[in-house]
Amino acid sequence: MIEETRFRQTMGHFATGVAVAATRLPDGSFVGLTCNSLASVSLDPPLVLFCVDHQATSRAALLESGAFSLSLLARDDEALSRRFAAAVPDLRFEGLALREAVTGSPILASALAWLDCSLWKTVEAGDHTVIFGRVEAGGFREDGDPLVYFRGRYGTLSP
Ligand SMILES: Cc1cc2nc3c(=O)[nH]c(=O)nc-3n(C[C@H](O)[C@H](O)[C@H](O)COP(=O)(O)O)c2cc1C
Numbered sequence: 001m002i003e004e005t006r007f008r009q010t011m012g013h014f015a016t017g018v019a020v021a022a023t024r025l026p027d028g029s030f031v032g033l034t035c036n037s038l039a040s041v042s043l044d045p046p047l048v049l050f051c052v053d054h055q056a057t058s059r060a061a062l063l064e065s066g067a068f069s070l071s072l073l074a075r076d077d078e079a080l081s082r083r084f085a086a087a088v089p090d091l092r093f094e095g096l097a098l099r100e101a102v103t104g105s106p107i108l109a110s111a112l113a114w115l116d117c118s119l120w121k122t123v124e125a126g127d128h129t130v131i132f133g134r135v136e137a138g139g140f141r142e143d144g145d146p147l148v149y150f151r152g153r154y155g156t157l158s159p
Contacts, residue, residue, distance in 0.1 A: 015150040018073045020084045020111075021050055021058070021131075023065040024104045030093045031061040032106070034085040036149050037128075038070060046135040047120060051128040057089050059129060066119045067103035068133060071111035072140075073147040075156035080108065081147060102137055112147075113140035 002010070022032030037051040048070065052059045062068055073081055084092050097109035101116035108114075117133025124130075148155045 009151075012151045015148055018077075018081045018147045018149050018154075019050070020071045020073065020080065020108055021052070021062065021068055022071065022106050022108075023058075023062050023068040024106060025061055025065065030098075030106045031058045031089065032084055032092055033058045033089075034081050035070075038072075041132065045120075047132055048115060048117065048135060049130055049132045051125065051130050054127050054129065062131060063119070063122060063129070065105075067105050068117050068119065068131070069101050069103070069105035069107050070115040070117065070133075071108040072113040072115075073108075074110060074112040074141075075145040075147050077108075077110055077147050078154045080110070081149075081154070111141075112144045114138060 016036040018034060018036050019038050020032050021035050022030055024030055033056055035050045039049050041047040041049050052062060098106045099109055101107050103116050103118060105116060115135050116137040117135055120134040121132040122129050145156045145158050148157055
């Protein structure tokens with residue numbers, strides 16, 4: 001079986017976008033984390049998935065709320081990616097411009113694109129939970145380049 005560091009480094013060669021998965025708690029506060037395990041799954045019904053670490057403090061809220069948003073980050077949002085991966089969870093949304101999706105989940109106003117999802121299914125897979133969402137709504141900006149993650153570093157690409 002491949003050693004963990006080598007697995008991480010090898011998968012780091014699969015360039016991805018970067019998203020913030022977020023949800024609203026019953027008390028109205030928000031929870032979210034940076035993720036790049038996002039994938040499109042099905043067109044009918046429209047499904048996406050992302051994987052959340054069992055250790056992530058956001059995991060319980062994402063599973064319990066029954067809904068979540070995915071804000072797909074733009075090239076200028078590296079600081080947001082770092083904030084939602086490292087900062088104290090309670091402070092992650094502080095001072096940010098947000099929009100509320102139909103499900104009540106928060107969408108980062110600066111996002112290149114967004115998805116509003118209801119929780120469709122979860123699957124336990126090793127040390128992560130695969131969270132499937134049924135996409136209730138989505139949208140995108142006509143302009144802007146994506147934030148890209150590759151070999152553990154941030155970059156972008158322009159068409
Ligand atoms: C580019 C990038 C992608 C990440 N992707 C994921 C992911 O797909 N799933 C995950 O559980 N954590 C991922 N992380 C790590 C989490 O964002 C990080 O552990 C975060 O602190 C978890 O927050 P929480 O414990 O408050 O939920 C990623 C981090 C970065 C920087």
